[in-house]
Amino acid sequence: MGRYSRLRRIRRLDPQQDFERIYRWIIHYEFPRDYLHGTSIAFLRDYGVPRISRLLDHTQEFERAGQKRYDDTVLITYEMVRAGMDSEHGRAAARHLNRIHGRYRIADEDFRYVLATTVVGPKRWIDRYGWRRLCEQETESLALVGRRMGELMGISGVPDTYAAFERMHDDYEREMFAYDPANRRVAAATLRIMAAWYPAPARRLASRTALAVLDEPLLEALGFEPEPRWLRAAVHRALRVRAVLIRLLPGRPERFPRTPRARTYPFGWTLDDLGPHWAHSRPTTPLQDETPSEQGRATGQLSPPSP
Known part of the structure; x- marks a missing residue:
């Protein structure tokens, strides 16, 4: 497959x-690693908000x-989209995610921001360090997946365009970013x-x-x-060289999605392993x-009797 063949189809x-x-296509074929890099940066952005980081610090899960x-x-995001977000499996993944979050009192504006980081973060990373920029169709698809995910999670006021996600993301950070020990x-x-993904001598770097x-x-x-200017410049150049090298490779065949x-x-996982x-x-x-009866049919369970 030619490097730009899938883009023409998109x-x-x-x-x-x-x-x-x-x-x-974005997460499995065109930008599998870059999407994950952008998502990792999105995780770090969440921690710039004390209200979010204090909750995460309290759980001690990290x-x-x-x-x-x-x-x-x-993985739970991949599970929601694997067979389609409105498939039986996708909806089961959404119910499982809601069950995890249901233990905590989380404001809708915090939910909206975290959701926005998963839309804006990958887009900005790919545009900066990917082998090409996202096209308009790809950009809006990220936003529409984010919107549907927010709907399944029961979050109110979720944007429906990338531009709206980006505005909300940036406005929230300007208002809420502040230092806290958490x-x-x-x-x-x-x-x-x-750092633990790398050999011990390379972890500090x-x-x-x-x-x-x-x-x-x-x-x-x-x-x-901030890291020294020379290191930031070196990392930027290395990532841009990586992008050029990837651009020279053929497109990933349909039969070899990257997960x-x-x-x-x-050895693999099931939805029940997550969380x-x-x-x-x-x-x-x-x-x-x-309705409760619809959920019961989807999960193979009987719905509770009516009072």
């Missing part, structure tokens, strides 16, 4: 109708089982997870490389000093567009 599609198909927490967050603790735990791609408002909110490498699950251990003791609740 440009002929209508994102309003084909956004899930386009999204799967300290106790950081790699699993990272893997589960990535920000640094959760960010440091996440950086340790990322890996952490510094991750910090070198972060902007100064985020670094300030996390409590980290996330889940270090927690070397903290206590999640499965909590009942699931119907999605906003479901």
